[in-house]
Amino acid sequence: MSHVFHRSLTQDYPTAIKGEGPYLIDDQGRRYLDACGGAAVSCLGHSDTAVTEAIREQVGKVAYAHTAFFTTEPMEALADFLVERAPAGLESVYFVSGGSEAMEAALKLARQYFIEIGQPRRRHLIARRQSYHGNTLGALATGGNAWRRQQFEPLLIDVSHVSPCYAYRGLQEGETPEAYAVRLADELEAEILHLGAENVMAFVAEPVVGATMGAVPAVPGYFKRVREVCDRHGILLILDEVMCGMGRTGTLFAAEQEGITADLITIAKGLGAGYQPIGATLVSRRIRDAIASGSGFFQHGHTYIGHATACAAALAVQTTIQQRDLLPRVCELGEGLQRRLTERFGEHPHIGDIRGRGLFQGLELVADRATKTAFDPERKVNARVKQAAMQAGLMCYPMGGTIDGRLGDHILLAPPFILEESHLDEIVDKLDIALRSALGSR
Ligand code: PMP
Numbered sequence: 001m002s003h004v005f006h007r008s009l010t011q012d013y014p015t016a017i018k019g020e021g022p023y024l025i026d027d028q029g030r031r032y033l034d035a036c037g038g039a040a041v042s043c044l045g046h047s048d049t050a051v052t053e054a055i056r057e058q059v060g061k062v063a064y065a066h067t068a069f070f071t072t073e074p075m076e077a078l079a080d081f082l083v084e085r086a087p088a089g090l091e092s093v094y095f096v097s098g099g100s101e102a103m104e105a106a107l108k109l110a111r112q113y114f115i116e117i118g119q120p121r122r123r124h125l126i127a128r129r130q131s132y133h134g135n136t137l138g139a140l141a142t143g144g145n146a147w148r149r150q151q152f153e154p155l156l157i158d159v160s161h162v163s164p165c166y167a168y169r170g171l172q173e174g175e176t177p178e179a180y181a182v183r184l185a186d187e188l189e190a191e192i193l194h195l196g197a198e199n200v201m202a203f204v205a206e207p208v209v210g211a212t213m214g215a216v217p218a219v220p221g222y223f224k225r226v227r228e229v230c231d232r233h234g235i236l237l238i239l240d241e242v243m244c245g246m247g248r249t250g251t252l253f254a255a256e257q258e259g260i261t262a263d264l265i266t267i268a269k270g271l272g273a274g275y276q277p278i279g280a281t282l283v284s285r286r287i288r289d290a291i292a293s294g295s296g297f298f299q300h301g302h303t304y305i306g307h308a309t310a311c312a313a314a315l316a317v318q319t320t321i322q323q324r325d326l327l328p329r330v331c332e333l334g335e336g337l338q339r340r341l342t343e344r345f346g347e348h349p350h351i352g353d354i355r356g357r358g359l360f361q362g363l364e365l366v367a368d369r370a371t372k373t374a375f376d377p378e379r380k381v382n383a384r385v386k387q388a389a390m391q392a393g394l395m396c397y398p399m400g401g402t403i404d405g406r407l408g409d410h411i412l413l414a415p416p417f418i419l420e421e422s423h424l425d426e427i428v429d430k431l432d433i434a435l436r437s438a439l440g441s442r
Contacts, residue, residue, distance in 0.1 A: 014027070014390075021416070022415060040243045059309055068301065079093040082267075082318075087262065090265060090283065096281070099240075108298070109281065109291075110264065110287075112298065124159075125159045126195075126202070130402050131212055131240075146402045147402060166213060167180065181225050192229070197234065206241070241266060245265070246271050267279060268280070270317075275313040336421060337428075350375075350435070352365070359413075360413075384438040387438075396411050
Protein backbone atom coordinates (compact mmCIF):
# COMPACT_ATOMS: atom_id res chain seq x y z
CA MET A 1 0.00 0.00 0.00
CA SER A 2 1.21 3.52 -0.84
CA HIS A 3 1.97 5.65 2.21
CA VAL A 4 1.10 8.77 0.25
CA PHE A 5 -2.23 10.33 1.20
CA HIS A 6 -3.38 10.64 -2.42
CA ARG A 7 -6.16 13.02 -3.37
CA SER A 8 -8.43 10.04 -4.01
CA LEU A 9 -7.98 7.13 -1.65
CA THR A 10 -9.95 4.77 -3.88
CA GLN A 11 -8.03 5.23 -7.11
CA ASP A 12 -4.75 3.83 -8.44
CA TYR A 13 -2.39 6.21 -10.20
CA PRO A 14 0.20 5.31 -12.85
CA THR A 15 3.70 6.51 -11.95
CA ALA A 16 4.92 9.32 -14.20
CA ILE A 17 8.65 8.91 -14.67
CA LYS A 18 9.49 11.07 -17.65
CA GLY A 19 8.24 14.02 -19.65
CA GLU A 20 8.97 14.61 -23.32
CA GLY A 21 7.49 17.78 -24.85
CA PRO A 22 3.72 17.36 -24.82
CA TYR A 23 3.90 13.74 -23.53
CA LEU A 24 4.17 12.16 -20.09
CA ILE A 25 5.48 8.60 -19.88
CA ASP A 26 4.71 6.15 -17.07
CA ASP A 27 6.81 3.37 -15.57
CA GLN A 28 5.22 0.83 -17.94
CA GLY A 29 6.39 2.87 -20.93
CA ARG A 30 2.88 4.13 -21.76
CA ARG A 31 2.78 7.58 -23.35
CA TYR A 32 0.05 10.11 -22.56
CA LEU A 33 -0.51 13.19 -24.70
CA ASP A 34 -0.94 15.95 -22.13
CA ALA A 35 -3.92 17.72 -23.66
CA CYS A 36 -4.83 19.53 -20.45
CA GLY A 37 -1.40 20.56 -19.18
CA GLY A 38 -2.33 18.73 -15.96
CA ALA A 39 -4.76 21.46 -14.98
CA ALA A 40 -3.82 24.14 -17.54
CA VAL A 41 -0.34 24.25 -16.07
CA SER A 42 2.28 22.78 -18.43
CA CYS A 43 2.13 25.42 -21.15
CA LEU A 44 5.69 24.71 -22.33
CA GLY A 45 5.29 20.95 -22.21
CA HIS A 46 7.68 18.82 -20.21
CA SER A 47 11.48 18.89 -19.90
CA ASP A 48 12.08 22.24 -21.58
CA THR A 49 15.86 22.67 -21.68
CA ALA A 50 16.00 26.48 -21.25
CA VAL A 51 13.84 26.33 -18.13
CA THR A 52 15.74 23.35 -16.73
CA GLU A 53 19.00 25.23 -17.23
CA ALA A 54 17.65 28.42 -15.59
CA ILE A 55 16.60 26.40 -12.53
CA ARG A 56 19.98 24.69 -12.32
CA GLU A 57 21.76 28.01 -12.56
CA GLN A 58 19.64 29.68 -9.88
CA VAL A 59 19.99 26.75 -7.46
CA GLY A 60 23.75 27.02 -7.93
CA LYS A 61 23.65 30.74 -7.05
CA VAL A 62 20.99 31.15 -4.39
CA ALA A 63 18.13 28.65 -4.24
CA TYR A 64 16.22 30.46 -1.53
CA ALA A 65 16.56 33.66 0.47
CA HIS A 66 13.87 34.47 3.02
CA THR A 67 11.91 37.57 1.97
CA ALA A 68 12.02 38.99 5.52
CA PHE A 69 15.75 39.51 4.90
CA PHE A 70 16.36 39.84 1.17
CA THR A 71 15.00 40.53 -2.26
CA THR A 72 16.50 38.54 -5.15
CA GLU A 73 17.34 39.20 -8.78
CA PRO A 74 14.85 36.72 -10.28
CA MET A 75 12.01 38.03 -8.11
CA GLU A 76 12.68 41.64 -9.14
CA ALA A 77 13.11 40.71 -12.81
CA LEU A 78 9.91 38.64 -12.88
CA ALA A 79 7.92 41.48 -11.29
CA ASP A 80 9.32 43.89 -13.92
CA PHE A 81 8.41 41.47 -16.72
CA LEU A 82 4.82 41.10 -15.51
CA VAL A 83 4.16 44.76 -14.71
CA GLU A 84 5.48 45.88 -18.13
CA ARG A 85 2.84 43.69 -19.77
CA ALA A 86 -0.03 43.89 -17.28
CA PRO A 87 -3.31 45.77 -17.79
CA ALA A 88 -3.11 49.46 -16.80
CA GLY A 89 -2.56 50.37 -13.19
CA LEU A 90 -1.29 47.00 -11.98
CA GLU A 91 2.13 48.06 -10.84
CA SER A 92 3.31 45.64 -8.21
CA VAL A 93 3.37 41.90 -7.73
CA TYR A 94 3.07 39.78 -4.58
CA PHE A 95 4.60 36.35 -5.19
CA VAL A 96 3.23 33.21 -3.56
CA SER A 97 3.37 29.47 -4.28
CA GLY A 98 0.13 28.78 -6.14
CA GLY A 99 -3.35 29.86 -7.14
CA SER A 100 -5.18 29.48 -3.83
CA GLU A 101 -2.48 31.45 -2.04
CA ALA A 102 -2.71 34.17 -4.70
CA MET A 103 -6.47 34.38 -4.09
CA GLU A 104 -6.01 34.56 -0.32
CA ALA A 105 -3.53 37.42 -0.84
CA ALA A 106 -6.00 39.22 -3.13
CA LEU A 107 -8.84 38.91 -0.61
CA LYS A 108 -6.69 40.12 2.27
CA LEU A 109 -5.25 42.99 0.21
CA ALA A 110 -8.78 44.09 -0.69
CA ARG A 111 -9.78 43.97 2.97
CA GLN A 112 -6.67 45.82 4.10
CA TYR A 113 -7.17 48.48 1.43
CA PHE A 114 -10.57 49.41 2.80
CA ILE A 115 -9.31 49.42 6.37
CA GLU A 116 -6.40 51.69 5.37
CA ILE A 117 -8.72 54.16 3.61
CA GLY A 118 -11.16 54.28 6.49
CA GLN A 119 -13.99 52.13 5.11
CA PRO A 120 -13.78 49.14 7.48
CA ARG A 121 -17.40 48.08 6.94
CA ARG A 122 -16.55 46.90 3.44
CA ARG A 123 -15.95 43.21 3.98
CA HIS A 124 -18.61 41.44 1.94
CA LEU A 125 -17.62 39.63 -1.25
CA ILE A 126 -19.66 38.89 -4.32
CA ALA A 127 -18.63 36.08 -6.66
CA ARG A 128 -20.46 33.89 -9.15
CA ARG A 129 -22.15 30.54 -8.94
CA GLN A 130 -20.17 27.91 -10.86
CA SER A 131 -16.80 29.38 -10.02
CA TYR A 132 -13.69 27.95 -8.46
CA HIS A 133 -11.06 30.08 -6.78
CA GLY A 134 -9.04 27.54 -4.81
CA ASN A 135 -9.22 25.13 -1.92
CA THR A 136 -7.94 27.15 1.04
CA LEU A 137 -10.73 28.44 3.23
CA GLY A 138 -11.04 32.01 1.94
CA ALA A 139 -10.74 30.96 -1.69
CA LEU A 140 -13.14 28.05 -1.13
CA ALA A 141 -15.69 30.37 0.48
CA THR A 142 -15.40 32.67 -2.54
CA GLY A 143 -16.00 29.97 -5.15
CA GLY A 144 -19.57 29.00 -5.90
CA ASN A 145 -19.12 25.35 -6.78
CA ALA A 146 -21.46 23.42 -4.49
CA TRP A 147 -19.69 20.09 -4.91
CA ARG A 148 -16.40 21.47 -3.59
CA ARG A 149 -17.94 23.57 -0.80
CA GLN A 150 -20.78 21.65 0.64
CA GLN A 151 -19.02 19.21 2.96
CA PHE A 152 -17.16 22.10 4.63
CA GLU A 153 -20.12 24.44 5.09
CA PRO A 154 -20.71 26.75 6.88
CA LEU A 155 -17.58 28.45 5.54
CA LEU A 156 -15.80 31.20 7.42
CA ILE A 157 -16.56 34.24 5.30
CA ASP A 158 -19.80 35.45 3.81
CA VAL A 159 -19.98 35.57 0.06
CA SER A 160 -22.99 36.21 -2.16
CA HIS A 161 -23.11 34.38 -5.44
CA VAL A 162 -24.70 35.84 -8.56
CA SER A 163 -25.23 34.22 -11.97
CA PRO A 164 -22.20 33.40 -14.09
CA CYS A 165 -22.03 34.60 -17.69
CA TYR A 166 -22.83 31.33 -19.40
CA ALA A 167 -24.42 31.87 -22.78
CA TYR A 168 -25.08 28.17 -23.50
CA ARG A 169 -27.51 27.89 -20.58
CA GLY A 170 -28.07 31.47 -19.47
CA LEU A 171 -29.04 33.26 -22.68
CA GLN A 172 -32.83 33.39 -22.89
CA GLU A 173 -34.75 32.75 -26.08
CA GLY A 174 -34.64 35.82 -28.31
CA GLU A 175 -32.21 37.63 -26.00
CA THR A 176 -29.16 39.24 -27.62
CA PRO A 177 -25.73 38.80 -26.00
CA GLU A 178 -25.75 42.57 -25.31
CA ALA A 179 -29.07 42.34 -23.45
CA TYR A 180 -27.77 39.29 -21.57
CA ALA A 181 -24.68 41.25 -20.44
CA VAL A 182 -26.93 44.10 -19.25
CA ARG A 183 -29.20 41.69 -17.37
CA LEU A 184 -26.23 40.11 -15.56
CA ALA A 185 -24.67 43.48 -14.69
CA ASP A 186 -28.08 44.58 -13.34
CA GLU A 187 -28.21 41.42 -11.23
CA LEU A 188 -24.80 42.26 -9.77
CA GLU A 189 -25.86 45.82 -9.07
CA ALA A 190 -29.08 44.66 -7.41
CA GLU A 191 -27.06 42.39 -5.11
CA ILE A 192 -24.75 45.29 -4.21
CA LEU A 193 -27.73 47.49 -3.38
CA HIS A 194 -29.33 44.68 -1.39
CA LEU A 195 -26.17 44.28 0.72
CA GLY A 196 -25.56 48.02 0.89
CA ALA A 197 -22.64 49.19 -1.24
CA GLU A 198 -20.91 50.51 1.88
CA ASN A 199 -20.57 46.89 3.06
CA VAL A 200 -19.23 45.40 -0.17
CA MET A 201 -15.51 44.94 -0.72
CA ALA A 202 -15.05 43.24 -4.07
CA PHE A 203 -16.51 41.32 -6.97
CA VAL A 204 -14.49 38.26 -8.00
CA ALA A 205 -14.64 36.50 -11.38
CA GLU A 206 -12.60 34.42 -13.81
CA PRO A 207 -12.49 36.12 -17.25
CA VAL A 208 -12.75 32.68 -18.86
CA VAL A 209 -14.19 30.12 -16.46
CA GLY A 210 -12.11 26.96 -16.19
CA ALA A 211 -12.56 24.13 -13.73
CA THR A 212 -16.25 24.52 -12.95
CA MET A 213 -17.59 25.18 -16.44
CA GLY A 214 -15.01 24.13 -19.00
CA ALA A 215 -13.50 27.17 -20.76
CA VAL A 216 -16.49 29.51 -20.87
CA PRO A 217 -15.72 33.07 -22.03
CA ALA A 218 -18.14 35.87 -21.19
CA VAL A 219 -20.31 37.45 -23.89
CA PRO A 220 -18.87 40.66 -25.39
CA GLY A 221 -19.32 43.68 -23.17
CA TYR A 222 -20.08 41.74 -19.98
CA PHE A 223 -16.83 42.63 -18.21
CA LYS A 224 -17.00 46.26 -19.32
CA ARG A 225 -20.40 46.54 -17.65
CA VAL A 226 -19.22 44.71 -14.56
CA ARG A 227 -16.31 47.14 -14.30
CA GLU A 228 -18.72 50.08 -14.54
CA VAL A 229 -20.96 48.67 -11.81
CA CYS A 230 -17.95 48.12 -9.50
CA ASP A 231 -16.68 51.66 -10.13
CA ARG A 232 -20.11 53.18 -9.55
CA HIS A 233 -20.18 51.68 -6.06
CA GLY A 234 -16.49 51.96 -5.11
CA ILE A 235 -16.06 48.18 -5.20
CA LEU A 236 -12.82 46.45 -6.19
CA LEU A 237 -12.73 44.08 -9.14
CA ILE A 238 -10.62 40.97 -8.58
CA LEU A 239 -9.97 38.90 -11.70
CA ASP A 240 -8.89 35.33 -11.11
CA GLU A 241 -6.60 34.45 -14.03
CA VAL A 242 -5.02 31.50 -12.25
CA MET A 243 -6.18 29.18 -15.03
CA CYS A 244 -6.96 31.44 -17.97
CA GLY A 245 -4.01 33.81 -17.64
CA MET A 246 -0.39 33.68 -18.81
CA GLY A 247 -1.14 33.28 -22.49
CA ARG A 248 -3.61 30.41 -22.23
CA THR A 249 -6.28 32.33 -24.18
CA GLY A 250 -3.82 33.91 -26.63
CA THR A 251 -2.92 37.09 -24.73
CA LEU A 252 -0.73 37.19 -21.64
CA PHE A 253 -3.69 38.33 -19.52
CA ALA A 254 -7.21 37.25 -20.45
CA ALA A 255 -8.50 40.66 -19.27
CA GLU A 256 -6.77 42.28 -22.26
CA GLN A 257 -9.41 40.75 -24.53
CA GLU A 258 -12.18 42.28 -22.41
CA GLY A 259 -10.67 45.76 -22.71
CA ILE A 260 -10.68 46.33 -18.97
CA THR A 261 -8.29 46.45 -16.09
CA ALA A 262 -8.75 45.14 -12.57
CA ASP A 263 -7.70 46.20 -9.10
CA LEU A 264 -6.18 42.82 -8.39
CA ILE A 265 -5.36 39.95 -10.76
CA THR A 266 -4.29 36.51 -9.57
CA ILE A 267 -2.10 34.24 -11.69
CA ALA A 268 -0.43 30.86 -11.12
CA LYS A 269 -0.45 27.62 -13.20
CA GLY A 270 1.05 28.80 -16.52
CA LEU A 271 3.28 31.32 -14.73
CA GLY A 272 5.78 28.63 -13.75
CA ALA A 273 4.34 26.05 -16.17
CA GLY A 274 4.78 23.36 -13.52
CA TYR A 275 8.56 23.68 -13.41
CA GLN A 276 8.26 25.21 -9.95
CA PRO A 277 5.23 25.96 -7.76
CA ILE A 278 4.52 29.68 -8.08
CA GLY A 279 1.60 32.09 -8.13
CA ALA A 280 1.23 35.84 -7.85
CA THR A 281 -1.20 38.63 -7.14
CA LEU A 282 -0.87 41.75 -9.28
CA VAL A 283 -1.79 44.79 -7.26
CA SER A 284 -3.00 48.18 -8.44
CA ARG A 285 -1.08 51.33 -7.66
CA ARG A 286 -4.05 52.59 -5.66
CA ILE A 287 -4.06 49.60 -3.30
CA ARG A 288 -0.30 49.49 -2.94
CA ASP A 289 -0.14 53.24 -2.21
CA ALA A 290 -2.91 53.03 0.40
CA ILE A 291 -1.00 50.31 2.24
CA ALA A 292 2.38 52.00 1.77
CA SER A 293 1.13 55.27 3.23
CA GLY A 294 -0.87 53.50 5.93
CA SER A 295 0.50 50.64 7.98
CA GLY A 296 3.22 50.03 5.37
CA PHE A 297 3.04 46.28 5.84
CA PHE A 298 1.01 43.41 4.41
CA GLN A 299 0.64 40.71 7.05
CA HIS A 300 0.64 37.70 4.74
CA GLY A 301 4.15 36.24 4.76
CA HIS A 302 4.47 32.57 3.97
CA THR A 303 7.88 30.92 4.24
CA TYR A 304 8.15 30.38 0.50
CA ILE A 305 6.82 33.66 -0.90
CA GLY A 306 9.03 35.03 -3.66
CA HIS A 307 11.03 31.79 -3.78
CA ALA A 308 14.14 32.60 -5.81
CA THR A 309 14.25 29.32 -7.76
CA ALA A 310 10.53 29.45 -8.48
CA CYS A 311 10.88 33.04 -9.74
CA ALA A 312 13.87 32.09 -11.92
CA ALA A 313 11.89 29.20 -13.41
CA ALA A 314 8.86 31.42 -14.10
CA LEU A 315 11.03 34.09 -15.68
CA ALA A 316 12.60 31.48 -17.94
CA VAL A 317 9.14 30.14 -18.88
CA GLN A 318 7.81 33.58 -19.71
CA THR A 319 10.87 34.74 -21.65
CA THR A 320 10.89 31.47 -23.61
CA ILE A 321 7.24 31.99 -24.56
CA GLN A 322 8.05 35.52 -25.63
CA GLN A 323 11.26 34.69 -27.53
CA ARG A 324 9.55 31.87 -29.39
CA ASP A 325 6.58 34.15 -30.11
CA LEU A 326 4.19 31.47 -28.88
CA LEU A 327 1.13 33.62 -28.12
CA PRO A 328 0.10 34.12 -31.78
CA ARG A 329 0.69 30.37 -32.09
CA VAL A 330 -1.77 29.79 -29.20
CA CYS A 331 -4.44 31.64 -31.19
CA GLU A 332 -3.67 29.67 -34.37
CA LEU A 333 -3.57 26.30 -32.61
CA GLY A 334 -6.69 27.20 -30.63
CA GLU A 335 -8.62 27.92 -33.82
CA GLY A 336 -7.36 24.66 -35.31
CA LEU A 337 -8.39 22.71 -32.24
CA GLN A 338 -11.86 24.27 -32.07
CA ARG A 339 -12.39 23.65 -35.80
CA ARG A 340 -11.43 19.99 -35.45
CA LEU A 341 -13.60 19.54 -32.34
CA THR A 342 -16.56 21.10 -34.13
CA GLU A 343 -16.04 18.97 -37.26
CA ARG A 344 -15.78 15.77 -35.25
CA PHE A 345 -18.23 16.39 -32.39
CA GLY A 346 -20.46 19.24 -33.60
CA GLU A 347 -23.35 16.82 -34.16
CA HIS A 348 -22.47 14.38 -31.37
CA PRO A 349 -25.67 13.44 -29.49
CA HIS A 350 -23.98 13.93 -26.12
CA ILE A 351 -22.02 17.09 -26.77
CA GLY A 352 -24.15 20.14 -26.22
CA ASP A 353 -21.60 22.90 -26.59
CA ILE A 354 -18.03 23.46 -27.77
CA ARG A 355 -16.49 26.73 -26.60
CA GLY A 356 -13.30 28.40 -25.52
CA ARG A 357 -10.54 30.78 -26.42
CA GLY A 358 -7.01 30.04 -27.58
CA LEU A 359 -5.69 26.77 -26.18
CA PHE A 360 -8.43 26.74 -23.57
CA GLN A 361 -11.33 24.76 -25.03
CA GLY A 362 -14.26 23.03 -23.43
CA LEU A 363 -16.93 20.53 -24.41
CA GLU A 364 -20.13 20.19 -22.43
CA LEU A 365 -21.50 16.68 -22.14
CA VAL A 366 -25.28 16.29 -22.03
CA ALA A 367 -27.68 13.37 -21.83
CA ASP A 368 -29.95 15.10 -24.35
CA ARG A 369 -28.81 17.75 -26.79
CA ALA A 370 -32.25 19.15 -27.53
CA THR A 371 -33.22 19.78 -23.90
CA LYS A 372 -29.60 20.33 -22.68
CA THR A 373 -30.37 17.90 -19.86
CA ALA A 374 -27.26 17.00 -17.92
CA PHE A 375 -26.27 13.40 -17.26
CA ASP A 376 -27.40 11.87 -14.00
CA PRO A 377 -24.45 12.47 -11.61
CA GLU A 378 -24.76 8.83 -10.52
CA ARG A 379 -23.39 7.85 -13.94
CA LYS A 380 -20.13 9.64 -13.10
CA VAL A 381 -19.68 10.45 -16.76
CA ASN A 382 -16.72 12.78 -16.26
CA ALA A 383 -14.79 10.19 -14.27
CA ARG A 384 -15.49 7.57 -16.94
CA VAL A 385 -14.31 9.84 -19.73
CA LYS A 386 -11.12 10.62 -17.82
CA GLN A 387 -10.37 6.94 -17.28
CA ALA A 388 -11.14 6.01 -20.89
CA ALA A 389 -8.97 8.85 -22.13
CA MET A 390 -6.04 7.72 -19.98
CA GLN A 391 -6.46 4.24 -21.45
CA ALA A 392 -6.35 5.79 -24.91
CA GLY A 393 -3.16 7.67 -23.97
CA LEU A 394 -4.74 11.09 -23.56
CA MET A 395 -4.82 13.40 -20.57
CA CYS A 396 -7.92 15.61 -20.61
CA TYR A 397 -9.64 17.29 -17.69
CA PRO A 398 -13.23 16.16 -17.34
CA MET A 399 -15.13 17.68 -14.44
CA GLY A 400 -18.59 17.93 -13.01
CA GLY A 401 -19.90 21.49 -12.83
CA THR A 402 -23.02 22.68 -11.08
CA ILE A 403 -26.02 23.40 -13.19
CA ASP A 404 -28.87 24.82 -11.15
CA GLY A 405 -27.75 22.84 -8.16
CA ARG A 406 -27.17 19.68 -10.19
CA LEU A 407 -23.93 18.25 -11.37
CA GLY A 408 -23.20 18.56 -15.06
CA ASP A 409 -20.16 17.32 -16.94
CA HIS A 410 -17.63 18.91 -19.20
CA ILE A 411 -14.19 18.23 -20.63
CA LEU A 412 -11.49 20.86 -20.50
CA LEU A 413 -8.62 20.89 -22.99
CA ALA A 414 -5.59 23.08 -22.24
CA PRO A 415 -2.62 21.62 -24.10
CA PRO A 416 0.92 23.05 -24.21
CA PHE A 417 1.66 25.97 -26.55
CA ILE A 418 4.40 23.94 -28.29
CA LEU A 419 2.11 21.52 -30.15
CA GLU A 420 2.39 20.62 -33.82
CA GLU A 421 -0.76 20.43 -35.97
CA SER A 422 -0.51 16.61 -35.88
CA HIS A 423 -1.01 16.70 -32.10
CA LEU A 424 -4.38 18.41 -32.63
CA ASP A 425 -5.48 15.43 -34.73
CA GLU A 426 -4.17 13.06 -32.09
CA ILE A 427 -6.17 14.88 -29.36
CA VAL A 428 -9.41 14.68 -31.33
CA ASP A 429 -8.87 11.03 -32.39
CA LYS A 430 -8.09 9.88 -28.86
CA LEU A 431 -10.95 11.89 -27.39
CA ASP A 432 -13.28 10.22 -29.88
CA ILE A 433 -12.07 6.79 -28.73
CA ALA A 434 -12.51 7.80 -25.07
CA LEU A 435 -16.04 9.14 -25.63
CA ARG A 436 -17.10 6.00 -27.51
CA SER A 437 -15.75 3.87 -24.73
CA ALA A 438 -17.27 5.96 -21.90
CA LEU A 439 -20.64 6.82 -23.48
CA GLY A 440 -21.13 3.92 -25.89
CA SER A 441 -20.99 4.25 -29.68
CA ARG A 442 -22.96 7.08 -31.21
N1 PMP B 1 -8.42 29.83 -9.28
C1 PMP B 1 -8.70 29.15 -10.40
C2 PMP B 1 -9.48 29.83 -11.49
C3 PMP B 1 -8.27 27.84 -10.56
O1 PMP B 1 -8.56 27.17 -11.68
C4 PMP B 1 -7.50 27.24 -9.53
C5 PMP B 1 -6.97 25.82 -9.65
N2 PMP B 1 -7.67 24.96 -10.46
C6 PMP B 1 -7.23 27.99 -8.38
C7 PMP B 1 -7.69 29.29 -8.30
C8 PMP B 1 -6.42 27.41 -7.26
O2 PMP B 1 -5.10 27.24 -7.64
P1 PMP B 1 -4.14 26.20 -6.90
O3 PMP B 1 -4.70 24.84 -7.17
O4 PMP B 1 -2.80 26.45 -7.53
O5 PMP B 1 -4.14 26.54 -5.46
